[in-house]
Amino acid sequence: MAQWDWMKEVKPGCDQFNSLHEKLIAAWQSIAPTLQGSMLHFACVKGSDEDLGNLEYLRDTAIQARIATVQVFIEDIGWDARTRRFVDLEQRPIETLCKLYPWEWLASEAFGRHLVSEPCRLLEPAWKMLLSNKAILAVLWEMFPTSPYLLPAYRDPARLTGDYVRKPIPSREGANVALRRNAGAMITPDTYGREGYVYQAFTPLSETDGNFAVIGSWIIGDQAAGIGIREDHSAVTTNASRFLPHYFI
Numbered sequence: 001m002a003q004w005d006w007m008k009e010v011k012p013g014c015d016q017f018n019s020l021h022e023k024l025i026a027a028w029q030s031i032a033p034t035l036q037g038s039m040l041h042f043a044c045v046k047g048s049d050e051d052l053g054n055l056e057y058l059r060d061t062a063i064q065a066r067i068a069t070v071q072v073f074i075e076d077i078g079w080d081a082r083t084r085r086f087v088d089l090e091q092r093p094i095e096t097l098c099k100l101y102p103w104e105w106l107a108s109e110a111f112g113r114h115l116v117s118e119p120c121r122l123l124e125p126a127w128k129m130l131l132s133n134k135a136i137l138a139v140l141w142e143m144f145p146t147s148p149y150l151l152p153a154y155r156d157p158a159r160l161t162g163d164y165v166r167k168p169i170p171s172r173e174g175a176n177v178a179l180r181r182n183a184g185a186m187i188t189p190d191t192y193g194r195e196g197y198v199y200q201a202f203t204p205l206s207e208t209d210g211n212f213a214v215i216g217s218w219i220i221g222d223q224a225a226g227i228g229i230r231e232d233h234s235a236v237t238t239n240a241s242r243f244l245p246h247y248f249i
Contacts, residue, residue: 003228003245014247017227021061023220028065030221031123035096039068041088044100046073050239051100058098074101079111085119086111098123102132104170134167134198153200163202168192173239205235212237213244 007016042059044051059069072088077097080087086094097120099106106112115122130136137153144150157164157180166178171192181202205212211231218225232241 003243006245007247011247014249016245016247018225020218020220020226023223023225024058024061025065027221028062028067032065032067035067037068038095039070039092041094041097042069042071042099043074043077043097046075055098055100058100062098074099074106074109077111079114084114084117086114094120096121096123102170102172103129132170132172134169134171135196137167137198137200151201151203153198155196155198157199160199160201165200165202166197167200168197169195174236174241175238177236179235 001021004016004018004021007014040062042055042062044055055071059071062069070088070092072094076089077094078087078089079085080091080093083093086097088094099122103124103126107115135155137151138155140147141150141153145152152160154160157166163179163181166180168176171177176192179202205214207213210233212233212235213229213231214237216228216230218228227246229244229246230237230241231244232238234241
């Protein structure tokens with residue numbers, strides 16, 4: 001909501017592509033009947049103020065949709081072998097879990113093997129792993145090699161000519177991305193990469209006064225709900241890149 005408040009203060013009378021709050025509440029309202037009055041758990045990792053802040057905002061919108069909620073950390077989720085259910089610290093069964101935690105990390109946790117028996121419903125669903133997996137870039141290019149909305153992408157860099165970007169298959173927020181250009185290479189540090197890489201043709205980002213900007217979109221359910229702009233002095237957008245508000249005249 002920060003960029004909406006900024007617009008009202010700095011650019012009154014303008015508009016913004018931002019219906020995030022209203023669509024989140026509406027989405028929770030559509031989900032509420034399927035919960036049948038049960039508690040909705042919200043989970044993220046300990047020690048991340050950013051994740052906790054985002055999670056608490058999501059939980060607040062669920063509360064506004066009149067859903068009973070409770071917050072729990074991923075590290076505090078247990079497994080009850082007798083009832084074969086995930087439980088929180090109060091031994092309450094976790095029937096539906098909204099998480100800010102990558103699926104591939106969740107599956108590798110000590111209790112991750114129990115997920116295959118579907119002991120609870122998870123938001124976001126498991127199919128989201130396909131969308132967060134960079135290997136899908138190569139698959140999409142193979143399926144639609146003439147699409148104007150795609151860049152050439154392969155698992156083998158030898159199939160590309162010219163500058164390219166190397167991206168770890170599972171990764172987030174610019175971690176371990178490498179730009180390979182005639183002028184040299186730039187690599188962002190982190191711990192991703194052991195699963196392999198995808199190689200995609202390079203295309204420059206919009207640049208103004210040495211700042212590179214990229215537009216991200218929010219999708220709530222199946223509806224577009226707004227945009228957010230990230231800006232950085234680096235050509236690779238990371239989790240430390242500045243968030244810029246926007247407005248329409």
